[in-house]
Amino acid sequence: MSKLKQKLAEKIPSYRERVTKLMKEYGDVVVDQVHIRQFYGGMRGLKCLTTDISYLDPNEGIRFRGYTIPEVLEKLPKPKGAEMPYVEGHFFLLLTGEIPTQEDIQDVVDEFKARNRVPHYVYDLLREMPRDTHPMTMFSAAILAMQRESVFVKRYNEGLSKMDYWDPYYEDALNLLAKLPEIAAYIYRMKYKADTPIASNPELDFGANFAHMMGIDHPYDEVARLYFILHSDHESGNVSAHTTHLVASALSDPYYALSAGMNGLAGPLHGLANQEVLRWIQHVMDKMGGKLPSKEELKKFVWDTLNSGQVIPGYGHAVLRKTDPRYTAQREFALKHLPDDEIFQLVSMLYEVVPPILMEHGKAKNPWPNVDAHSGVIQWHYGVREYDFYTVMFGVGRAIGVLSNIVWDRAVGQAIERPKSLTTDMLEKVAGIK
Numbered sequence: 001m002s003k004l005k006q007k008l009a010e011k012i013p014s015y016r017e018r019v020t021k022l023m024k025e026y027g028d029v030v031v032d033q034v035h036i037r038q039f040y041g042g043m044r045g046l047k048c049l050t051t052d053i054s055y056l057d058p059n060e061g062i063r064f065r066g067y068t069i070p071e072v073l074e075k076l077p078k079p080k081g082a083e084m085p086y087v088e089g090h091f092f093l094l095l096t097g098e099i100p101t102q103e104d105i106q107d108v109v110d111e112f113k114a115r116n117r118v119p120h121y122v123y124d125l126l127r128e129m130p131r132d133t134h135p136m137t138m139f140s141a142a143i144l145a146m147q148r149e150s151v152f153v154k155r156y157n158e159g160l161s162k163m164d165y166w167d168p169y170y171e172d173a174l175n176l177l178a179k180l181p182e183i184a185a186y187i188y189r190m191k192y193k194a195d196t197p198i199a200s201n202p203e204l205d206f207g208a209n210f211a212h213m214m215g216i217d218h219p220y221d222e223v224a225r226l227y228f229i230l231h232s233d234h235e236s237g238n239v240s241a242h243t244t245h246l247v248a249s250a251l252s253d254p255y256y257a258l259s260a261g262m263n264g265l266a267g268p269l270h271g272l273a274n275q276e277v278l279r280w281i282q283h284v285m286d287k288m289g290g291k292l293p294s295k296e297e298l299k300k301f302v303w304d305t306l307n308s309g310q311v312i313p314g315y316g317h318a319v320l321r322k323t324d325p326r327y328t329a330q331r332e333f334a335l336k337h338l339p340d341d342e343i344f345q346l347v348s349m350l351y352e353v354v355p356p357i358l359m360e361h362g363k364a365k366n367p368w369p370n371v372d373a374h375s376g377v378i379q380w381h382y383g384v385r386e387y388d389f390y391t392v393m394f395g396v397g398r399a400i401g402v403l404s405n406i407v408w409d410r411a412v413g414q415a416i417e418r419p420k421s422l423t424t425d426m427l428e429k430v431a432g433i434k
């Protein structure tokens with residue numbers, strides 16, 4: 001058994017005890033109330049989910065297993081001479097709650113290497129799809145196609161005890177994660193780089209191997225590591241995490257669940273927003289004949305977008321009420337590595353211009369930028385200009401978090417999700433209208 005799985009197996013019993021105690025002795029304690037606005041308002045703010053893997057504070061932003069983003073970037077071990085930590089180490093942290101040693105990380109690196117062979121039929125499937133298919137559709141289809149590999153399904157059909165569900169879920173999660181960088185890079189090179197895939201290099205870590213398969217030199221390996229870590233998890237209520245959790249709650253295996261989560265990530269109000277940001281910026285640059293707008297001109301573009309009833313992509317958030325620390329981490333990277341990049345300068349100008357306008361506009365509860373406002377510019381700088389592809393990279397990162405979550409869902413025996421719905425008539429009666 002790998003050290004990672006061993007560690008997980010040691011940790012699970014005490015969590016089970018805590019959950020059993022809460023359920024048995026405190027099951028009737030009231031945590032929150034439901035308001036009518038939440039029935040139509042996307043259940044915003046309703047406290048009804050649980051995860052120990054990350055927690056999103058509205059003002060501070062995300063903490064992974066209790067650590068802020070700067071702490072994670074500082075504390076996690078890095079490949080020799082690298083600026084950004086191992087993605088493998090971040091996965092260890094999310095699954096176990098502990099900062100790994102170099103040895104722990106080597107164990108995960110070896111685990112991924114042993115599992116990274118992508119079945120040939122995945123390539124056949126991708127090649128059969130029309131080339132103008134959105135890369136997120138390709139990515140999700142590739143994940144779903146591999147469902148026949150599920151260890152969970154096999155073991156479940158053999159008659160698995162509920163106490164052991166987490167074990168084959170873990171196997172599926174690792175088997176899947178190990179293959180995602182190669183599938184993503186294959187889609188990219190097949191679709192946008194004249195069908196010239198680059199073979200995986202087993203000597204490289206998760207992030208560096210992705211950069212290698214994309215065909216982009218250093219420091220893109222640092223970008224890849226940073227990007228996958230930042231996008232990994234955002235507690236469990238966001239669409240991709242919640243969808244993965246919901247589908248897995250029916251004991252659909254991790255392939256079904258992750259593919260479903262990726263379909264949610266593909267929405268323009270969620271992960272696709274990073275693509276929308278670049279599309280919006282290109283529209284501004286085109287209108288300006290390729291040169292940077294002045295602040296006044298940019299303000300007008302922002303107002304025009306709002307007045308035509310559209311949202312400013314990359315701004316606002318359902319939970320956050322301050323600048324997203326994932327935005328800040330990427331901004332710091334850009335200030336160090338690409339301070340003179342024109343698109344970065346435009347992104348920086350937007351940071352000055354958009355929040356006061358959104359405040360004046362008076363609708364968005366959070367006028368500050370989220371992660372998606374900054375993700376595209378760094379990719380653009382290093383030559384990944386096919387912005388349709390950005391959400392796929394978000395998806396590789398998000399898989400690390402949501403797969404860790406569903407392994408723990410099974411470990412603590414989370415039930416099939418089934419909230420109760422009411423009719424409009426019933427709500428009117430509750431409101432006293434009828």
Ligand code: CMX
Binds near residue numbers: 364
């Ligand atoms: N531009 C214009 N209007 C905005 C806005 C923005 N960036 N953000 C919110 N609003 C509007 C909403 O559309 C809503 O309008 P209506 O009352 O007419 O429906 C109003 O402000 C209130 O919304 P809110 O409570 O502040 O925000 P929500 O929780 O409903 O939605 C989000 C959150 C992210 C979907 C929204 O801010 C948005 O559409 N932002 C732009 C898209 C984006 O960047 N998404 C990525 C989020 C991060 C991620 O998941 O990847």
